[in-house]
Amino acid sequence: xxxxxxxxxxxxxxxxxxxxxxxxxxxxxxxxxxxxxxxxxxxxxxxxxxxxxxxxxxxxxxxxxxxxxxxxxxxxxxxxxxxxxxxxxxxxxxxxxxxxxxxxxxxxxxxxxxxxxxxxxxxxxxxxxxxxxxxx
Numbered sequence: 724x725x726x727x728x729x730x731x732x733x734x735x736x737x738x739x740x741x742x743x744x745x746x747x748x749x750x751x752x753x754x755x756x757x758x759x760x761x762x763x764x765x766x767x768x769x770x771x772x773x774x775x776x777x778x779x780x781x782x783x784x785x786x787x788x789x790x791x792x793x794x795x796x797x798x799x800x801x802x803x804x805x806x807x808x809x810x811x812x813x814x815x816x817x818x819x820x821x822x823x824x825x826x827x828x829x830x831x832x833x834x835x836x837x838x839x840x841x842x843x844x845x846x847x848x849x850x851x852x853x854x855x856x857x858x859x
Contacts, residue, residue, distance in 0.1 A: 754799055759784050759792045761829055764818060767802050768826045769816040801825070 754760060766772050778789055788843050794818060796802045801822040807813040818826070 729837060732831060749800075749848050755797060755801070755825060757792065763789075763792060763796060764822050764825065765814075766815060767803060768823055769819040771805070771817045773813070773815055775840075777816070790812065796822075801833075 728749060755764065759781060763777060766777060774789070774793075777793075778784065778786060781789070784792075793802065793804070797804050797816075800819055802816045802818055805815045805817065807815075
């Protein structure tokens, strides 16, 4: 095999590795940046929280979506689920150390979003008006 072909093969293998790693990072970011995940993680970082507290505190989330999101966050090691042997069973969710480390970034992100939400809304309106005029 010529040196040139070896370089192309090595470069393709390296790019495939980068693509795989980027995909894994994207997966993690999708999970922690999901519509419901941020609120659940913030609540669980403040202390143990029960399912019904989360359900009442997160506007618009369905029981099924809350269950799926909690299950995925538990699977990813971001929350722990503790079941107490009572009747009815008491279940609490708590942020793990990994989620607590993420908390500061989430607070920074949500603070930034709150600070800029009106400017973003104005930019969207201006964009939509400009592009609507171009379509007519």
